[in-house]
Amino acid sequence: MKIKSLLIAATLVVSTQVSAGNIYKLTKGPLTINECPIQETNNVMDLALLNKGYFIVSGGKKESELLFTRHGAMSLDRNYYIRTTYGDYLLAVSKKSDPKHLSKIKIPIKNLAPKATTKMNAIINFPAMATESNVYESNMIIYDSLSIAHVVTLKSAKIGPGIWKTRVFIDEIDLDEGTLEFDVSGRLNKQAGLNHIQWPAQYGLHELSINFKSSTQYGNPYAIMSMLQNGYPLGIPEFMDISRDGEITLIYNNGQSKRMKNRIAVALFTNPRYLEQVSKRLYRPTEQSGSARIHWAHSENAILSGGLEEEPCLVTG
Secondary structure (H helix, E strand, C coil), rough: CHHHHHHHHHCCCCCCCCCHHHCCCCCCCCCCCCCCCCEEEECCEEEEEEECEEEEEECCCCCCCEEEEEECCEEEECCCHHHHHHHCCCCCCCCCCCHCCEEEEEECCCCCCECCCCEEEEEEECCCCCCCCCCEHHHHHECCCCCCCEEEEEEEEECCEEEEEEEECCCCCEEEEEEEEECCEEEEEEEEECCCCEECCCCCCCCEEECCCCCEEECCCCCEEEECCCECCCCCCEEEEEEECEEEEECCCCCCCEEEEEEEEEECCCCCHHHCCCCCEECCCCCCCCCCCCCCCCCCCEEEECCEECCCCCCCC
C-alpha cells in the first residue's frame, strides 16, 4: 500500500488501546461534558473538547485571522495538514505559550529510517547448581543499518564457583566472549568483556555492547526474564494517536512511535457567550468576551479523540 493511502486509512482507525470508548466508556448514551453530549465516532480525526475551551483555526497565511470553534471534525488534506471540514487549518501551540508561535499541523508521513542495534540488555537467571558440562543458550534478533535482521546467540557455561563464560555468535559466527561473576547472594558482581563486539554487516562493521547488569545466579532453573535491544527495521506509518493533552503521535509498523513537539492549541475566554459569530461554527473574540487566552497547559486533559460534540454546542458559558 502506498504511504499516502496508508496514512489516510490510518486516520480512520483508532486502535482498541486508544479508542474514545475505552478511555471514557462511551456506550449507548452520550456523555455530557459542558452543555452538550459527545457521541463516539471511533475516528481518530474527530475531536471533542472536555473543557470550556475552543480549537484555534485560521486560513493558514501569516495575516490570517485567528478564529475559534468547538466543532472538531477534522481530516488530512493532500499535503497532510489537519484541517476542518470548512478548510481552515487546525493550529498547534508550543511550550513558549505565545499566540505568535501557533503553527499549522502537518503530519510527517516519511518512513522511519532503520536503526542498527548497538546495545543489548540481557536479564537472565543462571542456575547456581549448574555443572561445568552444562551449556545454556539464548537467541535474539538484531538489525543492521539496512534493516536486515540478524540472529544473536548467547552460549553460557559455568567455569567456576559463581563464574560463567558467555560466548557471542551472530549469524552463527563466533565473535567474542566474556565472563560474568556473581557474589554469594546471587547478584552480578562483575562483567568482563562483551562491551565492544564487532560484527559484520553487508556494508562494513557494526559494534554491539551487551549488558548483563540485572542478571542473577539463583538456585532456580536457567530463565530469560528479558532480552531487549535498541535497533529496529524500516518503519512505515500505520496509525496516528491523539492524546487527551492534544499530543499527536505517529505509530509505525515496526513498533516504534514518534511524538510531535507541539500540541493542539486550546483557547479559553473569560465570557465565551459574548463571542461574535462569524459563521455557523466559527467565532471571534469581542471586547465583552475578552481576548483569547492561549497556553500550553490549556490542552491538558482537554481533548477527546474519537468523538464529536453534538450540535448545537457552539458556545458554552
